[in-house]
Amino acid sequence: MVGDVGRERPVYASLARSVRALVLDGRLALRTRLPAERDLAAALGLSRTTVTAAYDRLRDEGYVESRQGAGSWTALPPVRMSSAEPRPAPPGGRYGKVHPVPDDPSFIDLGCATPGAPAIFDAAVAAAVAELPRYSSGPGYEPAGLPGLREVIADGYTARGVPTRPDQIVVTTGAQHAFTLLTHVLAETGDAVMVERPTYPHALGALRRRGARLVPVGVNEGWDVELIAGTMRQAAVRMAYLVPDFQNPTGLLMSADDRAALVDAARRADAFLVPDETFADLPHDPGAPRVPPLAAFDSGGRVVTVGSASKLLWGGLRIGWIRATAPLARRLVLAREPFDMASPVLDQLIVRELLLRVEEVRAERAETLLRGRDALAAALRELLPDWEFRLPDGGMSLWARIGAPVATALAETAERLGVRVVAGPVFGADGVLEDYVRLPYVLPPDTLRVAAERLAVAFHEVEAAPAARPLPAYV
Template identity: 40%
Template sequence: MDRLVAQLGRWSAGRGPLYLLLAERLRQLIDSGQLPPRAALPPDRTLAERLAVGRTTVVAAYDRLRQERKLERHQGRGTWVAPAVLTGWRGAQVAPANPLFLNYLEPLDDILPLACAAPYGPPPELAEAYQRALPKLPGLNSGDIGYHPMGHPALRAALAERHTGRGLPTEPGQILVTTGGQQALALLARLFLEPGDQVLVQAPTYPGALELFREAAALVRTAPTGPDGLDVAAWTRAVATDRPDLAYLNLTHHNPTGSTVSTLARRRIAEVAAEHAVPVIEDDALAGLALDGGEDPPNLATFAPPGVVITVGSLSKVVWGGLRLGWIRASTGQIAQLARIKSIHDLGSAVLEQLAAAELLPALPEIARRRGEQLRERHDHLCAQLAERLPSWRFRPAGGGQCLWVRLPGGDASAYAQVALRHGVAVLPGDSLSMDGSGADHLRIPFTAPPEDLTESVLRLAAAWRAYRRTGHAPAAVHAMVV
């Protein structure tokens, strides 16, 4: 059920009767192979509740597809994709299920993209870095063929220097440059995971990582995220009991709660991981985005023996999403293995972007400081708007990062997200960020957009909430609660 709801994505964001929009989206899933032959579909009433529509909408959509011979329906036996429907293209069956990716792959006009957490536009230093990088491109007779699977030497050296300056001694041989942080996580999943392996993650966590672990056919186990970023005692018990094959942690300005784990807790996490020989990926993509301008705690790898903690960094959150550059900091042996995997996929990231990134790195602290100030203003604006227009929604102000983790006073966040979409705003429901169901009543709301967009987004969310409550899916809670 959860996977189908995610695959349906923004099905209702169109013109025309809802049953036709739902039928069209189901038809797309069937024709592309994402709903394969004989796949069972949920009962009418169950799907209607999850999509926050009337049962007649689902019944009419199913009946239309039955008439087209794409579905079969039998009383008492259910509804399923007709066996005769074949696609001839098996690859479509591995399309991402998470609605996060649908916001990138299927952008819609007149929909405010509140489901995406990314900076709006690059800083001026980026264009200046490209201008300085252009003369450094190799000449016609340089002998440089442009393929650098491990990354351009200039950027690897600059990244190693940056880690060393932050208290984590690093050599260029410990750095692999990737096409964004997402590719870094994909390479690590490929290196460490086989089908059936266990991955221990925070709940909630970054949905892009969950999608990769799902694609690797791994078994995802969760440890709760507390007010200080992670319930370290619960995480320690899970490591000792389950002995996972891999752990994934976002300890600094956690996505989506904005919390940061203390230095003392990081020492304990590193000790436990080393004791049980569990490799840990620390996703450090949001480093530098403290809303109070303070310094981040040291990287987890600072406290661990070589090879235990693998650090993933990215320029997408601090600089701009269009600068598709990330990196992995690991042992030299792990980097060599990862480089072999990367070379199969793309032979190395684009050289000009790497040269520009190397020019940009010295300015990164200042860029992060300004970005943090901007985010602070937008964070406070979003908090004020939510408190005024949706006082029954509960959230804790973020200490850093780009998002609020908001709890609804009742109902199902996925169903509400469909109603919000029909009111012109795309928002990410919490079950997209957790594998244990703990986020079913939460929304991730980023504060990266300009204030005027945030104001309009909250107005639409409030209108959607009123409509959602009228359906009887949620209680009419009246107590304001901002914690």
Template identity: 50%
Template sequence: MARLLGQWHSLPGRHRSPDYAALAGAIRGLLTDSRLPLGVRLPAERELAESLGVSRTTVTAAYRALRETGHLTSRRGAGSWTTLPNGHRVASSGLWTPDDDMDMIDLGVAASAAPVELVPAARAAADDLPRFLGSAGYHPTGLMELREAVAEGYTARGVPTSPEQILITSGVQHALDLVLRLSVPAGASVLVESPTYPNALAALAARRARISTHGLDAGGGWDGEMLLGALRQTRPRLAYVIPEFQNPSGHLMHADLRERLVAAAHSTGTELVVDESFVDLPLDGTPVPPPVAVFDRHSRVVSIGGMSKAYWGGLRIGWVRASAPLVQRLAALRVGVDMASPVLEQLVAVHLLRDAETIVATRRAQLSIRRDALVAALGEFLPEWRFTVPTGGVMLWAELDGPISSALARAAEDVGVRLAPGPRFGLDGTLERFMRLPFALPADDLTEAVRRIASVRHDLDRASRPAWRSPAVIT
């Protein structure tokens, strides 16, 4: 708990707030961005006071403040447990949000609004639906015509694929969860990038996996020798990577490392799960290397992808590409989870994929304009922040001018901006010097969001001049 709280004194107006209010605000921040889950028993007051080096009175008052706001429930003799306050809900990003937050500029979600082609596709899908109404409607592996369309996409990218190698799922997260259920027993070793996708970390934690990490360089991405060395040293049961416009760093893995990664995974007996959520979104004509599965000769690679990023997050369509026997095992497992994906949504996906060239080209042009607007705003309002301009995807990974990510996210809420601080993308409260900034919103919203962030960033400076403004290495 003390490690997660980190620099909990670094709050706007800290010089005007008592210690207990700052501590309560820091704990609320951990709850808001899901680093502290619901239903977790907090440390005893005396124990936390000793770990933080404060008086027990401070912790007692902080817990009382959290109970008053609905973030904590206490029972004598049993302890204090985290709860969801009345009037809040769990958002798609895993964050807690008020029910009346419609005016919030939400930079916690890296996904765009639906394309204009969605409504015509839905109408065409409804016209197709009568063909399927004579059956029960359960298709655990997915509708054959959608599996064929997804397989054709892989074949066009240089990976010959049959429909029998495709399993349709209810989004990419569902695809990952099914693969983990099948391949990761409790206590198994898993290797992930750092930073990485927070919901992947949550899924691995739910499987009680032993997670080890390979750190990405903020400017260059993967260090090939270190990544392959980590594979050979830990020999994990499974490794999870995002080679195309990595979430959250935006890096693109080059072809040589992809080939070497597959060979290393084969030599260590590691199943390689490749998340291709952003593969359709290169910007500025950036060439995308061949899929990792191109180099697979031993059925070690499981590819997962979906339609959330290039099309719409509300269309819950994802897939797994693997060997046909593995697809059948996943389908058998899936029956005990959710039976099958909705037929109507799959038909909508079929029609959208038929018009993929136009839809995706429009999305890329839209994201290029928004990325450039975000880069310009950061240069104007926060020139001290450092980042590599991404060549694809929907996000930028900014290195801040101090380990203030969580404090800045809490402050930004007060001016109507929701942020996903760096520690959400790593383990044990690290990455406080970083912030993920998606550019999925309109350009004007992005510019206004950065202006507001800059205003509260300067408030942090006025509140207290931190002693940690010199550059630090985060691993």
């Protein structure tokens, strides 16, 4: 991006805009020392006056801090807060002066990217309940998971080109439990763990609680495998957590070539890869060719996969799983004892019934999610035409760039106006991504339209609010 600054005028403003975008995207980490003005001017073929003017603008905006004799480094400006008084809804708005609150039925929650249960859910529950007496005479504890469920999960991997035995599967109490368990087995306090930026927020929480040293890599524009490989080596990364299938929150899908290169990079860096496949079964075209799982490119046991029933089947089924080598699976079973002894039997039986009819569920999800995606995208293009987003080919959310670093203020204002959204910084390890919001499309199209209308009012209110002044220094 910085290499293209000479194509716009004035050039100093273009350079400042490029650096600002790199910081907000997370591709340029905070506290990164910037080149000296003379060096950057020489590298870009610009005058030193142009670079000085760009740095001055970035300092004025709060994206660069400098100290004489110490140089300049990247920073973030103060978050701009919304005004205290709400503006009235525009004519034709779908709500009046009484603003919905979270326990109001008219409140719209776009903070949760999880749909309701599929149409065959009741039949699956009935079949599972009928099966339950076969297990009720025993203790009910299967630390590795019910053999029948492990077999179905293993068969699913085999069908996707990754030969898997049931003894390589450990059933967990959700994907979050699976990942937390892996952090305790694969990483020690102080180990470097690579994470995407943006990424799933609760994975960051688990790693922080473990005491891991987070090493973020930006993926807003996709996976730069060469950069990832270099960072793995330089930071001595022990483990990398990533979401290669309809990435949460960007919706990006990693190519087969990048998967192969990433596994090779992990081998050379002696690191484990932990792909989260929670969204892998959610393409909007179930008939489209599927990219092989990351584990398909692994021959050395470096890829340890997390799966989940929560997005595809139902969030109330707290069932996840880990696919690993058989020896690592045995270690994981022993390591789970301090967390829980085993996952609920009935939930496992329900998940097994649903996975036996998984193609029906995938087709239903694809139809409803595609309808929601298109409805939300159409509403945003009409009401917030300056917002930027890609239409993902799978997953459950749009990752929208809102054009100003006000996502936190927008989220606060939107909640007061009756819609909850999650601001971009929640998905980063270091407070960047302030110009992004995640917008799930799991709700009905009419509801998504109302949500977009409320977001438009909230955004215009935040835009009109005065910027916060930085506090003066005390000396």
